[in-house]
Amino acid sequence: MQVLDPVKISYKNLTAAKFRSFLTMLGIIIGVASVIIVMAIGAGAQALILNEVQSIGSNLVGVLPGASEEKGPPASVFGVVVTTLKYDDLQAILKKKNVSNTVTGSGYVTGSATVSYKENSFSSSFQGVSSSLPNVEKVILKSGRFFSKEEETNLSRVAVLGYNRANDLFPNIDPVGKSITLKNLNFTVVGMMDKKGSSSFSNPDDLIFVPLFTGQKLLLGIDYLNFIRIKVDNEGNLNRAVIDIKSTIREQHNIKDPADDDFSVRNTAQALSILTNITNVLKYFLVSIAAISLVVGGVGIMNIMLIAVNQRIREIGLRKAVGARNIHIVYQFLIESIAVTLSGGILGILIGIIISYLAAIIIRSLGNTWEFIITWQSVILATSVTIAIGIIFGMYPARKASRVSPMESLRYE
């Protein structure tokens, strides 16, 4: 017997019952396509999030209030308000004698309030930041200027609008020089930012920026900072800067034992690896849900193959009567089930790629930067999983078929 003969026989049997073969395949097609889609969208979303973080800058160090595990997310992520981080801490860090590698830094406070201009009025998030922000993060102004050091210390009521906020409040006019109210206080718009693009956490285009003390004292009435960002002169000095910053704040807070830290310091590299971990967990969680449908498809295959064994019991009997060995029958049914799963798998991969591509086009047309990513791992994974399903769920029906006694099966009506 030639190797290809069982393949020919299977091909004949499958094409003889096209609709049944297609229905059997459908479970696998849907399963594989959803695995491919989930992996593609997961990879795209991961790339989007990581690119956002990287775009903030790679030589930044963040200081967050509240202790946290090195590898886990900080307390503020869970909505816990910790009030131990003060403006004095920022000042101490910015002193060269404490942290020799700092370039500049900014404190941040965040909140939300009603903003209005004439009859336009809605609730918006705002951020109080240091006047040095343009030197810390990438800030591109579309018009006007950023606020000055004097405006920051004088509690001036000036504001710089994010791109979307500017357009919401001032459709088609330049907002610079106009007066808006924020939490019932009058503010003068001094600048407007260019479009920056959304980030998964907060969209700078939707923010209103005010001087740090203005935000702290006038709008929020607090004396602490939500977080601090420090720019370090060189990426290679990040670790040293983190150590210096930690000891500086410990001194500020009179902490002797590092285990008692009421703050945490992270650099963007760490943030990246944490985010990669979180997004990976999400991605594989989704993939495992999609994989359930593959298993369901496999059970469907087993079911159809068992029915096929009963339907074709006379055929099996005849094949045995003319000399087919058990192994011949096992091969025939096994190859049939692998052929169904594999062709279903290939169709599923194609459909998955097409749908992921369409999804990428739609997401892009909604104004997001989105990468269309199909990893070869996902394709190989899907293909090998379908072959494995073909073997695992085909084995039982195939063995059952091979054990049929030729005499009984020829009598079978």
Add this chain to the structure above:
Amino acid sequence: MPNPIIQVKNLSKTYDNEGVQTQAVCGVTFDVKKGEFIAIMGPSGSGKSTLMQILGFLDRPTEGDYLFDGKDTFKFTDDQLAKIRNKKVGFIFQAFNLLPRTSVFENIELPLLYDSPPQFLENESEITEGNLKQKLLNWWGGKKSEKENNEKKVMSALRSVSMEHRSNYLSNQLSGGEKQRVAIARALVNDPEVIFADEPTGNLDSKSGIRVMKILQQLNRDGHTIILVTHETFTAEHAKRVLQMKDGALVSDEPVTNRRYARDGELLK
């Protein structure tokens, strides 16, 4: 005197159907010599089909001895039995049992496909870089010559049942008589020693039936041993020797005195 091809001693078969024991064949003893044409007769339920299935290795006996070509078959493995079914015996069934939606040619070729284990299970010398090309050539050449060989065998089997002109028809496009002739060709293709025919004329009109009997007689003249199961006396009279069965036991074993010879145009009564 030619050697017996089949020697059966005290052969019994008991079915166990959910606790109910049914004895289909009980203590049958007889010999079949090479070149004989035997008809096994008896009413339905007499065990004649069961006996034929045991003789044809489609089923195993519960008790007794069965020597085929001098070899005791009792301890044969499934694979050994499959090999005997493939090479030494051929079957013709009442219901034809052709593969549906498959051409006449492919139906007849079927036993030839199974006449060796799957190729990659066979022991072969290891593949090295040096002999790979030669091996592929051999494999390709072997495949080609095997294909040509198979084609010759199938066409010659088709000729002996006068069905060459239907070689590319699908099995379901044939009439009943034509189907049975294809089934005979399939039984013939591996040139077996014994051909078993289980009520081969049972589903046929009398004209097709006589044609089938004529072919069987011709095959017998060509040297094949033929064992025919039937319940019609007229059909049985085409054989050389008749075994009568009743309730699983052999009740008579006599040569046919007034043998019939099937001729075209005659009707099978």
